[in-house]
Amino acid sequence: MTHRTAAAPPPSGSPRALLEVPADVAAALLLPAPADATEDQLRGARCVWCEAGPLNAETAIDLGEQKTPAGSWFPRACQNCTASWAHRGLFEHAPLCEQCTDDASRCKTGRVLYRLIRQGRRP
Incomplete structure (x- = not known):
């Protein structure tokens, strides 16, 4: 299952990717x-x-719809927490991931966590 999150807007003010x-x-x-x-x-x-909060489109990082046996929920996070938790996740993921140890640029999980770290640290 894939979730989507808005990336930080480019300086030009164009829509978020x-x-x-x-x-x-x-x-x-x-x-x-x-x-x-x-x-x-x-x-x-x-x-x-x-x-x-309250979070809005400019301040929130959308973590996607999460499905549980009790139903769906839609977590979002502030930029600071996203950066911190993604950083922690990357440190736990990378040493155990064969792809990260061989060539980190080829690991999709590692790349997305890294992007979430950068996105969360942007002003």
């Missing part, structure tokens, strides 16, 4: 369980990790 967030990347981000999330977090109005 979309970045695909595969299910394995969502797993590496260690999203909290939906049962532990508030209603605002479940619908993407507040950061799934720190509850910062």
